[in-house]
Structure formats: C-alpha cells, structure tokens
Amino acid sequence: MLEVALQALACVFVFLLMAIPGYALKKFNKLSDEGVNTLSFVLSWIAQPFLVLNVFVGKQFNSSESVDLLICLAVSFMAVLVSFALAYLAFNVFYKNDDARSRGSHISSATFMNAGFLGIPLISMLMGSNSSAMVYSAIYLTAFNICFWTIGMYVSSGDKTYVSLKNLLNPTFIALAIGFVLFFTGASMEIPAWLANGISLMGNMATPLCVIVFGAILADNKWSEIFRGGRSWLATLLKLIVSPLVVLALLILLGIDGTIIKVVMLLTMMPTASLCLAMAKLYGGDVKGSLKVQLATTLLCMATVPLLWGLIELLAQVGWIV
Numbered sequence: 001m002l003e004v005a006l007q008a009l010a011c012v013f014v015f016l017l018m019a020i021p022g023y024a025l026k027k028f029n030k031l032s033d034e035g036v037n038t039l040s041f042v043l044s045w046i047a048q049p050f051l052v053l054n055v056f057v058g059k060q061f062n063s064s065e066s067v068d069l070l071i072c073l074a075v076s077f078m079a080v081l082v083s084f085a086l087a088y089l090a091f092n093v094f095y096k097n098d099d100a101r102s103r104g105s106h107i108s109s110a111t112f113m114n115a116g117f118l119g120i121p122l123i124s125m126l127m128g129s130n131s132s133a134m135v136y137s138a139i140y141l142t143a144f145n146i147c148f149w150t151i152g153m154y155v156s157s158g159d160k161t162y163v164s165l166k167n168l169l170n171p172t173f174i175a176l177a178i179g180f181v182l183f184f185t186g187a188s189m190e191i192p193a194w195l196a197n198g199i200s201l202m203g204n205m206a207t208p209l210c211v212i213v214f215g216a217i218l219a220d221n222k223w224s225e226i227f228r229g230g231r232s233w234l235a236t237l238l239k240l241i242v243s244p245l246v247v248l249a250l251l252i253l254l255g256i257d258g259t260i261i262k263v264v265m266l267l268t269m270m271p272t273a274s275l276c277l278a279m280a281k282l283y284g285g286d287v288k289g290s291l292k293v294q295l296a297t298t299l300l301c302m303a304t305v306p307l308l309w310g311l312i313e314l315l316a317q318v319g320w321i322v
Helices: 002-017 018-025 032-056 065-095 101-113 113-129 130-159 173-185 191-204 206-219 230-253 258-268 275-281 287-317
Strands: none
Touching: 002 018, 002 113, 002 206, 018 113, 018 206, 032 113, 032 130, 032 173, 032 191, 032 206, 065 101, 065 130, 065 230, 065 258, 101 130, 101 173, 101 230, 113 130, 113 206, 113 258, 130 173, 130 206, 130 230, 130 258, 130 275, 230 258, 230 287, 258 287, 275 287
C-alpha cells in the first residue's frame, strides 16, 4: 500500500510543481490578469479538446467490451450524482439560510471535479498500461459534462431556464463526440502517425497550462485566507474525502470490475473543477468561496489522492476489489 501511495504522491507532486512558474510570473508582475484569462481560454478551447481526442487515438472498439462500457457509463453518472446529492443535502442542512446562488456555488464546488486537466493525465501515469482505462476516463468525462451542464448549471444559476442541451455544444463535449465516433467506427486506428503525434502534443499542453493558471491564481490570494470559513471546509471535506469514500463503498457493494472502480475513483478524487468558479462569476454566486474551495482542494489533494489510491490498492490485495 505504501509503495502505491508514494507513486500516486509523486505523480500529484509533479503536477503541482508546474504551478511554480505561474506563481512566480504573477508575483513578479510578468503575467497580467488578461494573460491569465488568455491562458485559460487556450486551455479550455484548444488544449483540453485535444487531450480528450488523444484518449481515443489507437484505441479500437471491441464488441465484447460493450457491457463494461455501459456499466462504466452508469457508475460514472452514479459517482457524480451521489457527490451532488451529498453536497446538496449537507449545504441545505447546515447553510439553509444562505442565498440560493451562494449555496449553489458551494454545492457545485463540492460536486464537480477536475476530471479532464488533472484526472486523465493522472490515469495515464498510474494506469497507462491499461488501454481500457483511458476509454473509461472518456466515458466518465461524458457523464461529468452532461451532469455539469444540466444540474450543475441549475444549482449555480438557480434558474432552470439556463438548463439547455445547447450547453453541451462546447469544445470538450464536441471532442468527446468526435472521439467516440472514431472509436466505434475503428477510424481511430487509421490515424496517421504524424497526426497522432500532433494531437498528443496539443493535448499534452493541458495539464501544464492548467497548473500554471492555478499557480497564477494562487499568487493573488493569501494562503491564510484559503483555509478559512466553514463553508469552504465543508465543501473541501465533501469533495476530497466523503464523496469518494461513499462512491467507493457503493462500487464495491455493486461488485464493479476493478479497472472501472480505479478509473471512476481516481476521477472522483480530483479537486474542484475551474468551471465551478466560472459559473459563480457568471451567475452572481459566491466567487470568493468557490475560489477558496478550488485552491484548497487542489493543494490538499496531494495528501488525499495518494491515501485513497493506496486504500483502493489495499482493498484489491485483500480481494474486496476484483
């Protein structure tokens, strides 16, 4: 267990080291707020779609895996919805008198994870030899996107009129759709090497850009302020510990395949998605609270991810996970 946990710690630590350039550039006024916004745009509209597409390159659909793919889709939805239900219940019990949009910002931050920028690269590093794991991660990302742009949009805005299928017409979801077409038709196996290399290079920008932006945002905030406030601590606890443990227990009780469990758990354990902060800004939610949860979960995941990953491996060794 210790060796596996240390491996996960090393991977997460490498990711967070990439925050140092962004932090330094912002601290020394070499990176403006406009520059951070530009990097965020490149990250969301270019790097992440290519990261998603790269998941499918060289992967071929096998009809014998159809049931596993459907199971992965079902439990991916379950993982996100269970996380949402726990956050919704907790904040409506402990902070029921808060403004609806402020409460919604924290519910969203406690639910939705950085599955793309950090999750997929982490799966590649820890489970890279398992080709099915990468496809499962794309399936999880599909469930995440559908849930975020429906219930996530509703809880952030407080208005169901903002919920629309048009919200799914974003670069990441379009990349997922293209990727699945390539995967199911077998065209992903026909992609020439030069194009595959180009897709990989573009996609590999995602994690460094994401963490550099994180470092720049961190530089604008006092460390002492990040971990203050009951709402932020509750959201952080739910996001990093409570929801993952509940989801893990459900997956084990359902007897889900070990590879699917590991993929779903790794992505569920990821820190808060930056989209939650964007929604808080857009709909007048608690921007400061959302930012604090994003920063806190990203910093603390360096401890929680290795511990939970080690627990999963231990459960696999004793036969609880097959």
